[in-house]
Amino acid sequence: MLTFRAKQQGPKVVILGGVHGDEPCGVEAIGYMGTILPSLLLQGEVAFEIGNPQALLLRKRFIDCNLNRLFRGDSTLTPKERASYEYTRAKVLKPLLASCDVLLDLHSVHEPNAPSFVICEPNGYDLASYLPASIVVSGFDKLHPLATDAYVNLCGGIGICLECGTHDEPSTLQRAIQGIYGILAALHMIDEQITPRTQQHxxxxxxxxxxxxxxxxxxxxxxxxxxxxxxxxxxxxxxxxxxxxxxxxxxxxxxxxxxxxxxxxxxxxxx
Ligand SMILES: [Zn+2]
Incomplete structure (x- = not known):
């Protein structure tokens, strides 16, 4: 994990990449932003974290089971899930997610020419309008209650997932970087003027x-x-x-x- 703290107090933001090991855009965006953020951060704290490092190394979605379905109490998980590599990662990530004000979780899909879109609940609509996507989809806290963003919402923060486009397309990495800029600009944590957009819900x-x-x-x-x-x-x-x-x-x-x-x-x- 890479954490940057400004002298001035402010929001705590977690940027997560590579929750799925075949989705490199978030990890690459984190690598880029990690080099420039120290000179940009005005207030608050930004933690960059990698979701599933083993799966990323193997370029697989996961090793044993989907990490993005493990964020809840142990009683909701199967014995197989509790014995998985991903369970050890969820255990590391949960305290970080529970303590943040805002999560931006960066993903991509395999389908060619995929559009970017945001997944969040209405508590994230304002922040979502600063992200590079024209569509915002709510309702996933009910459909995927064990996902990272649902867990952050459960803990009192704002959980946002940005689907950045197709794996490995250059525009997908660009949108992941723009997404990080967008969240930090919306929270006045960097001095960057981004105009919020009208989005389809x-x-x-x-x-x-x-x-x-x-x-x-x-x-x-x-x-x-x-x-x-x-x-x-x-x-x-x-x-x-x-x-x-x-x-x-x-x-x-x-x-x-x-x-x-x-x-x-x-x-x-x-x-
Ligand atoms: Zn994903």
Whole structure:
């Protein structure tokens, strides 16, 4: 962990990269910002931390299980999760997340030409408007209650995840860096003028977990609009239909039961 403290007191911000080992943008952005932040920081404290160093070395999403589903009490976790490498990482990260005012967790996706978007609850909307994304999705605290951002919200901070785009595209790293600038500028921790943007707000309300497996009928770009009853894929031999009109997110082919196959979101009115 790399921590910078200004002489003047102020917010405590955690910037997290590499929670998933195949998503290098956050780690690279942290490497860059770590070299320039000491001369920029006016107030408060910024901690840069790497989520899953072993998985990053191997360029895998995780070693034993998804780190971003382990942030809660031990009783909510399975014996396999408690025996995992990722559990040891969650144990290190939890006190840091519990003590911060704001978390910015930087991620990317495998799908080509993916748009950037923010995941946060309404407590993060103001800060989100300083991030390089035109879409903000809430509702994940309910769908992914064991994720980093949900844990920070539970502990009284503001948890924000920035999906920066496609793994390894240069624009994805740029957005990760812009995201760090945006959060620190919004909190007046650096002297940088960033104009907040008007964003489209969605709410994710549904997650499909597999009974056996999931094979999508096609590849779906993030936020593909579907109507109720649209065939999305198959689970075993059964068709999987869209349960309501909405926008598809995080569609993954799955090989086992109880895996997260896709999320469905709806538009929410602007404030
Ligand atoms: Zn990720």
């Amino acid at each position: 969605l709410k994710a309300t549904y997650i499909y977990k597999t009974r056996h497996n999931f094979m999508p009928v096609q590849s779906f770009a993030e936020f593909t609009s579907v109507t109720k009853g649209t065939l999305l894929g198959t689970d075993g031999n059964a068709p999987v239909l869209a349960p309501f009109d909405g926008l598809l997110m995080f569609v993954y082919q799955c090989e086992k039961a109880e895996q997260e196959a896709f999320v469905l979101a709806k538009h929410v009115p602007l404030r």
